[in-house]
Amino acid sequence: MFKHREVYLLNIETQKFLTELENCKLCEWQCGVNRITGELGVCRISIPHVASCQLHPAPPQSYTIFMAGCNFKCLNCQNYSIAHYPDTKTVIRGYVNPKELAKESINAINSSMGQFIGADRIFFSGGEPTIHLPYIEKIVEEARKIDPETKINFDTNGFLTMKSLKRVLKFTTSITFDIKAYNDDVHKALTGAPSEPVLRNAEYIAKHARDKLWEYRILVIPGIVDVEEIKAICEFMASIDPTLPVCFLVFRPNFVLDQYMGATWKLMDKTVEIAHKTGLVRVNWSGRPNIPGYEPKDFEKLKTKVSKYYEHEWALKAAAYALKTGCKTHPRNCGICNMKHKCPIKNYIPTRIT
Numbered sequence: 001m002f003k004h005r006e007v008y009l010l011n012i013e014t015q016k017f018l019t020e021l022e023n024c025k026l027c028e029w030q031c032g033v034n035r036i037t038g039e040l041g042v043c044r045i046s047i048p049h050v051a052s053c054q055l056h057p058a059p060p061q062s063y064t065i066f067m068a069g070c071n072f073k074c075l076n077c078q079n080y081s082i083a084h085y086p087d088t089k090t091v092i093r094g095y096v097n098p099k100e101l102a103k104e105s106i107n108a109i110n111s112s113m114g115q116f117i118g119a120d121r122i123f124f125s126g127g128e129p130t131i132h133l134p135y136i137e138k139i140v141e142e143a144r145k146i147d148p149e150t151k152i153n154f155d156t157n158g159f160l161t162m163k164s165l166k167r168v169l170k171f172t173t174s175i176t177f178d179i180k181a182y183n184d185d186v187h188k189a190l191t192g193a194p195s196e197p198v199l200r201n202a203e204y205i206a207k208h209a210r211d212k213l214w215e216y217r218i219l220v221i222p223g224i225v226d227v228e229e230i231k232a233i234c235e236f237m238a239s240i241d242p243t244l245p246v247c248f249l250v251f252r253p254n255f256v257l258d259q260y261m262g263a264t265w266k267l268m269d270k271t272v273e274i275a276h277k278t279g280l281v282r283v284n285w286s287g288r289p290n291i292p293g294y295e296p297k298d299f300e301k302l303k304t305k306v307s308k309y310y311e312h313e314w315a316l317k318a319a320a321y322a323l324k325t326g327c328k329t330h331p332r333n334c335g336i337c338n339m340k341h342k343c344p345i346k347n348y349i350p351t352r353i354t
């Protein structure tokens with residue numbers, strides 16, 4: 001929980017660029033809360049907090065800054081310990097002066113290890129970087145004072161307002177963009193948020209900022225984001241432009257879906273086949289397939305309890321897992337949920353991490 005004294009630890013200039021957080025509407029939840037005085041929105045983050053930073057060899061190779069907190073509550077979250085900060089009580093780095101972080105990032109990129117792995121940009125990830133946008137803009141500004149050519153990647157779940165998206169596109173060199181699901185029911189059941197703003201933003205980037213698009217990333221979860229969903233997402237992409245780059249990621253059991261089965265090799269190959277059939281030509285998959293799992297014994301009972309809220313069978317399956325943790329609002333909608341500050345999903349502790 002945010003402490004007022006934290007604000008006094010910030011210098012005047014810093015407070016100025018964070019003024020926007022006094023009426024926060026950075027993402028599509030548009031909470032309008034005053035994060036500076038300690039009011040919290042869906043993300044439950046006050047002032048920007050850095051979780052950790054490291055050189056990262058995954059393309060695009062970078063110095064990655066993982067920001068704490070997220071505006072989604074995905075059942076499959078791989079970074080749940082930082083995404084659900086501060087509820088997870090994870091030890092994180094905390095607020096870092098943007099000028100210092102900019103300098104540190106450029107030094108890391110230019111270090112012998114940075115050069116060895118081919119790091120050429122600062123990569124903002126999380127959690128969800130959108131909820132820290134003014135802070136990130138400040139880091140970029142400071143980094144480009146040191147080196148005007150500094151490249152930036154923004155890694156997002158796509159739930160930005162159009163205004164925030166346009167701001168991101170002004171400073172970012174590349175963007176990696178997750179599409180969690182196409183069907184609104186499935187998206188809500190999996191993340192707690194609707195799919196429409198994400199699809200709108202994905203389309204906007206494809207049409208207006210194609211040069212900045214690194215790739216769309218789609219996590220394949222058997223029985224939830226499975227062939228039918230993949231087909232819908234791919235048709236959506238192909239109707240905009242068949243040459244859009246798409247990377248399918250293998251689901252590994254995680255967080256609330258800790259006992260669930262991972263995506264198989266066969267399913268991943270099928271996914272690429274489906275994508276090609278819709279006309280997409282720049283498609284690949286990555287990750288570690290074939291991790292076994294099982295469904296809980298009481299699963300059919302759980303599904304019955306939420307069946308009237310979801311039309312889609314796969315949404316129902318995801319929602320049953322959410323219900324198992326204690327999620328009370330169905331269809332899941334964290335923006336209107338009166339448990340958003342005591343969310344049982346945020347407190348879930350997985351017993352298996354793969």
Ligand code: SF4
Nearest residue numbers: 024027030031041043
């Ligand atoms: S969820 Fe979004 S709009 Fe709400 S406080 Fe967080 S960043 Fe702001």
Ligand code: SF4
Nearest residue numbers: 327329334337340343
């Ligand atoms: S309990 Fe409420 S805030 Fe938590 S995941 Fe469910 S809908 Fe979202």
